[in-house]
Amino acid sequence: MVPIITAFAASPDRGRGLARDMQVRWAFEEVGQAYEVRLVSFAEMKEPAHLGLQAFGQIPTYEYEELYLFESGAIVLHIAQNHTGLLPENADARARAISWMFAAVSTIEPVITQRESAIFTEKNQTWFAERMPMLEDSIRKRLSALSARLGTADWLDGSFSAGDLMIVQVLRRLSSSGLLAEYENLAAYVARAEARPAFKRAFAAQLAVYEGAVLNK
Amino acid sequence: MVPIITAFAASPDRGRGLARDMQVRWAFEEVGQAYEVRLVSFAEMKEPAHLGLQAFGQIPTYEYEELYLFESGAIVLHIAQNHTGLLPENADARARAISWMFAAVSTIEPVITQRESAIFTEKNQTWFAERMPMLEDSIRKRLSALSARLGTADWLDGSFSAGDLMIVQVLRRLSSSGLLAEYENLAAYVARAEARPAFKRAFAAQLAVYEGAVLNK
Numbered sequence: 001m002v003p004i005i006t007a008f009a010a011s012p013d014r015g016r017g018l019a020r021d022m023q024v025r026w027a028f029e030e031v032g033q034a035y036e037v038r039l040v041s042f043a044e045m046k047e048p049a050h051l052g053l054q055a056f057g058q059i060p061t062y063e064y065e066e067l068y069l070f071e072s073g074a075i076v077l078h079i080a081q082n083h084t085g086l087l088p089e090n091a092d093a094r095a096r097a098i099s100w101m102f103a104a105v106s107t108i109e110p111v112i113t114q115r116e117s118a119i120f121t122e123k124n125q126t127w128f129a130e131r132m133p134m135l136e137d138s139i140r141k142r143l144s145a146l147s148a149r150l151g152t153a154d155w156l157d158g159s160f161s162a163g164d165l166m167i168v169q170v171l172r173r174l175s176s177s178g179l180l181a182e183y184e185n186l187a188a189y190v191a192r193a194e195a196r197p198a199f200k201r202a203f204a205a206q207l208a209v210y211e212g213a214v215l216n217k
Numbered sequence: 218m219v220p221i222i223t224a225f226a227a228s229p230d231r232g233r234g235l236a237r238d239m240q241v242r243w244a245f246e247e248v249g250q251a252y253e254v255r256l257v258s259f260a261e262m263k264e265p266a267h268l269g270l271q272a273f274g275q276i277p278t279y280e281y282e283e284l285y286l287f288e289s290g291a292i293v294l295h296i297a298q299n300h301t302g303l304l305p306e307n308a309d310a311r312a313r314a315i316s317w318m319f320a321a322v323s324t325i326e327p328v329i330t331q332r333e334s335a336i337f338t339e340k341n342q343t344w345f346a347e348r349m350p351m352l353e354d355s356i357r358k359r360l361s362a363l364s365a366r367l368g369t370a371d372w373l374d375g376s377f378s379a380g381d382l383m384i385v386q387v388l389r390r391l392s393s394s395g396l397l398a399e400y401e402n403l404a405a406y407v408a409r410a411e412a413r414p415a416f417k418r419a420f421a422a423q424l425a426v427y428e429g430a431v432l433n434k
Contacts, residue, residue: 051362051365051366055320055362055363055365055366056320056324056359056362056363057362058324066309067309067312067313068313069312069313069316070316070320071316071319071320071323071324072319073319073323074312074315074316074318074319074320075316077315077319078312078315092283092284095284095286095291095295096284096285096286098291098294098295099286099287099288099291099292101291102288102289102290102291102294102319102322103272103273103287103288103291105319105322105323106288106290106322106323106326107273107275107288109323109327110326110327110330110331113327114327114331121351122348125344125347126343126344127342127343127344127348130342131339131344134338142273145268145272145273145274146272146273148268148272149268149272
């Protein structure tokens with residue numbers, strides 16, 4: 001028996017690996033843990049069975065034996081704490097890697113999803129053109145700080161960790177925006193992460209789901 | 218020697234306990250760990266010494282012996298993992314409490330800060346009145362889900378945990394909005410948390426800093 005996660009039956013990102021199951025798949029691949037995926041439709045995500053696992057009707061969830069978890073950050077942390085390979089051995093370094101995990105979802109991702117949400121819901125509003133540069137400047141403020149911290153290092157704090165995994169997944173949301181390309185070292189950091197065999201396996205697995213969904217239409 | 222955290226020398230929330238040092242103070246009080254506070258001005262937060270601790274120029278930070286941490290969620294988790302009182306003994310229940318910590322900063326807080334940021338930066342824009350109801354509906358969507366999950370329970374998952382602490386601190390940001398009051402059980406949940414002696418001590422400590430800042434002006 002292996003852990004089971006949930007993922008979109010038809011991901012709105014069209015297989016670009018931006019849905020939050022990607023973080024969890026990637027973590028499983030980094031530590032060499034097999035897993036299964038249960039696909040859920042948008043309708044199923046709002047039904048009581050799924051809401052029992054995920055109060056906000058989102059994916060991914062994690063199920064293993066008696067344990068049910070939600071929130072990609074918490075699931076990645078759980079995997080990292082129970083396997084070798086995603087957190088340093090040293091207790092202080094582990095705590096620092098967890099700081100980066102929280103920074104990813106709490107400090108960097110919100111300014112990025114704010115821009116995405118404007119594109120999805122306000123594109124035809126009169127104010128869209130005027131707000132967009134404000135939203136992009138909020139993103140640049142975070143990227144500048146992150147770029148300054150990363151400097152010429154390969155990873156944020158020593159070896160690749162769950163902190164890098166979470167930060168990279170958030171930065172990948174910017175791929176089509178042109179914003180990431182403004183920071184050469186951050187673009188190289190994301191490319192370095194995407195070249196990892198574990199990333200590639202996780203990406204291929206989520207893409208196969210999307211391609212299957214298209215074929216089955 | 219005790220841990221040292223950073224906090225605003227003059228908090229923009231005027232002592233309402235909404236700055237992120239409040240989470241950390243509250244966690245320290247819950248577990249009975251003494252701590253010291255180093256106050257930083259807005260100018261100091263952008264200087265290299267602080268940026269070395271906190272790449273994004275924010276508060277709080279945590280320093281103890283050789284360890285430096287940032288992100289209130291990561292600091293609260295570190296405190297909870299190294300003391301008794303904020304995480305259940307059972308490993309599965311601990312992992313679930315951490316899911317709620319991530320939900321606080323990743324799923325609930327972003328829709329709340331989006332509204333705050335509109336009030337701070339777009340209040341005089343022509344679109345403000347039209348956007349506000351959209352932003353408040355995003356918040357209601359999260360609050361409805363949380364309210365349904367909490368039901369008639371005192372806390373989200375058994376005893377009070379670091380998950381409740383983080384969720385409550387995020388909900389407290391809504392106190393002046395009227396939105397929290399729409400969900401009776403959530404308003405009672407926040408009041409229940411604010412009645413905890415540890416919360417009260419933490420709140421008084423951060424208020425004293427603000428009152429001191431006003432007196433020193």
